[in-house]
Amino acid sequence: MRILVIEDDREALAYLVKAFRESGHAADSAPDGLDGYAMAREGQYDVLVVDRMLPKLDGLSVIRSLREQKVETPALILSALAQVDDRVKGLRAGGDDYLPKPYAFSELLARVEVLARRNARSGGAAEATSYRVGDLELDRLSHRVSRGGQDIPLQPREFRLLEYLVRHAGQVVTRTMLLEHVWDYHFDPQTNVIDVHVSRLRAKIDRGFDRPLIHTVRGAGYMVRDGAR
Template sequence: MKQILVVDDDQEIVNLISIYLKNEGFLIHRASNGKEALELMNKENIDLLILDLMMPVMDGMEVCRRLREQDSLVPILMLTAKSEDIDKISGLMSGADDYLTKPFNPLEVVARVKTLLRRVYQYVSKPQSDLILIDNLEIDQQSHTVKAAGKVILLTAKEFSILTILASNPGRVYSAEELYQLVWKESYMNANNTIMVHISNLRDKLEKELGYKVIKTIWGVGYKIEK
């Protein structure tokens, strides 16, 4: 049974999300602020974190940053009451895998949770031969690991998916729309900033070790990786 931690200082929201996720067979843990969330993350085997952005004591952005600094790869779905793009982008930059803006349909939360979990844990069943090698970049789809110049690089679930798509078809240019639809499994709705943030994160993590730009931008078209 997958365990999900729901973190929000609004108990009505926590209760609502918990009810819907419990009906889907998930085991739910609750926290009302970031400090409680980190304590529970250290005690329980949490498979996914639903995290409010604005909370007392410690906000969701700080929780994200601390977890990623601890090399945690747990999928994070960020909840925000704000609709400005800068807030969503900041959440993604801090390590979140996806976001939803309040108010939201609880069925959409369930759908996003299932998508994130499926994306992260589907690699367990992949065959050992699913290894992609491009120069000093190594992507193991079975173990869900990436090495750049021999060093293991920690990626979020969506970063891994984007990198795998580009590396599986070297030389092919993927538009932001294509990448969004392939990774998020939903219609592309002004999500270019989302793709840009994930590409930027990937470059920062990979190029520091590789010493060269592995993901190239084809202006006005999209992104590609050369063999």
């Protein structure tokens, strides 16, 4: 599941992104309403988590504008405003759920996962919930990975790495792309973190099978495809 968190409180934003990723999901962040709207408008997310009070463009306006643009990604509103009228305004603006602050992350996560499942069942998911490359299968909702019918347990970071690779199966994925979308680094930390993690992932996905699926493209990056060329 890919989540966009739109929150102007830096500590809260960092906490939520870290917590979602540790739960095995991909999470991006936006620090204000305008950036959040621009990112959400691309329609690449399964769920939006939107703080109500945002700079530049408030949370309700973000959601209302997205609905006007026919972006139907489920949105959960976070707010310190907890009165019935406040919740009603949030839902009427186009929000799908409303969670007052303070909240427990376990409840937030459960609500987000419910929204994602509901959206997938309705056929409104922006992305597929499962992928298949050769005999490799990845399910984004259950976080299950198997190859040739054999379950392959992965750590959360490994799952996100594989998910990004299979979403771009047949395409070259650069190290910069992986740093930005899997590690959320917008700079090169001058380490071999990508190579180390890909090596570990390759050992789990390819070892013991008759053909590799994860390929190194010399001087460019990596590619997941069925069969060697």
